[in-house]
Amino acid sequence: xxxxxxxxxxxxxxxxxxxxxxxxxxxxxxxxxxxxxxxxxxxxxxxxxxxxxxxxxxxxxxxxxxxxxxxxxxxxxxxxxxxxxxxxxxxxxxxxxxxxxxxxxxxxxxxxxxxxxxxxxxxxxxxxxxxx
Amino acid sequence: xxxxxxxxxxxxxxxxxxxxxxxxxxxxxxxxxxxxxxxxxxxxxxxxxxxxxxxxxxxxxxxxxxxxxxxxxxxxxxxxxxxxxxxxxxxxxxxxxxxxxxxxxxxxxxxxxxxxxxxxxxxxxxxxxxxxxxxxxxxxxxxxxxxxxxxxxxxxxx
Numbered sequence: 001x002x003x004x005x006x007x008x009x010x011x012x013x014x015x016x017x018x019x020x021x022x023x024x025x026x027x028x029x030x031x032x033x034x035x036x037x038x039x040x041x042x043x044x045x046x047x048x049x050x051x052x053x054x055x056x057x058x059x060x061x062x063x064x065x066x067x068x069x070x071x072x073x074x075x076x077x078x079x080x081x082x083x084x085x086x087x088x089x090x091x092x093x094x095x096x097x098x099x100x101x102x103x104x105x106x107x108x109x110x111x112x113x114x115x116x117x118x119x120x121x122x123x124x125x126x127x128x129x130x131x132x
Numbered sequence: 133x134x135x136x137x138x139x140x141x142x143x144x145x146x147x148x149x150x151x152x153x154x155x156x157x158x159x160x161x162x163x164x165x166x167x168x169x170x171x172x173x174x175x176x177x178x179x180x181x182x183x184x185x186x187x188x189x190x191x192x193x194x195x196x197x198x199x200x201x202x203x204x205x206x207x208x209x210x211x212x213x214x215x216x217x218x219x220x221x222x223x224x225x226x227x228x229x230x231x232x233x234x235x236x237x238x239x240x241x242x243x244x245x246x247x248x249x250x251x252x253x254x255x256x257x258x259x260x261x262x263x264x265x266x267x268x269x270x271x272x273x274x275x276x277x278x279x280x281x282x283x284x285x286x287x288x289x290x
Binding site (some may be wrong): 015 | 151165167168181185188189191192195196230234235248249250251253254257260261262263
């Protein structure tokens with residue numbers, strides 16, 4: 001089996017800034033969060049620490065993957081009749097297009113907001129700031 | 133290695149009790165996951181490096197989703213393992229395969245194995261060379277796995 005534990009690191013530390021930029025844009029549009037709130041979320045969920053290690057398995061997934069669970073309203077997370085894994089996958093699929101693993105930092109997240117609203121609407125829920 | 137051990141291949145999957153719990157029949161392998169090689173059940177070889185890597189993954193999921201750390205240790209007979217319809221992904225083919233399968237679609241193979249990917253800033257899927265190979269079981273490959281141990285991991289003292 002091929003093993004190469006000691007080869008040089010490849011990911012640039014600036015990848016951390018990329019993840020933070022994507023989360024800032026995404027959460028601002030979908031949850032109305034400030035950059036401080038994003039930073040606090042990243043800190044309390046261990047993401048900030050993981051971002052500092054370019055070899056961390058965290059980088060196996062893109063910033064969207066690590067954000068999807070947070071997009072699910074708490075009331076749904078607490079509902080034991082709902083398969084949260086499936087719901088999370090549905091939300092993730094809403095982002096899966098040609099940009100999925102390299103979204104531009106200046107992505108317009110409004111179309112994604114509409115998709116997530118539609119998914120959550122099937123459960124009788126919505127994102128903050130919904131105006132229906 | 134004893135003759136008995138040589139009859140089996142051992143793998144480990146890192147998760148949390150919030151994702152894998154008895155209330156929703158998650159004591160069996162559903163293969164709900166997605167990843168570099170499409171839909172299926174992702175594991176590492178159950179050696180020290182594989183267990184460390186599975187645990188690192190589980191820790192991240194625990195911080196995100198809550199629950200307790202859980203390592204799912206599985207095995208498959210060496211004979212069945214060798215007969216699985218398989219595909220090895222190389223450093224050179226990782227990006228192409230990922231782009232083809234990332235939407236959690238079936239690969240058509242019972243076993244796909246190769247490097248763990250990460251995204252480069254240039255938009256390529258590249259190997260994370262600090263991690264061991266991952267082994268993804270799918271369809272009939274999952275059916276041949278046997279859950280050996282469900283290990284709740286307590287980080288205190290580790």
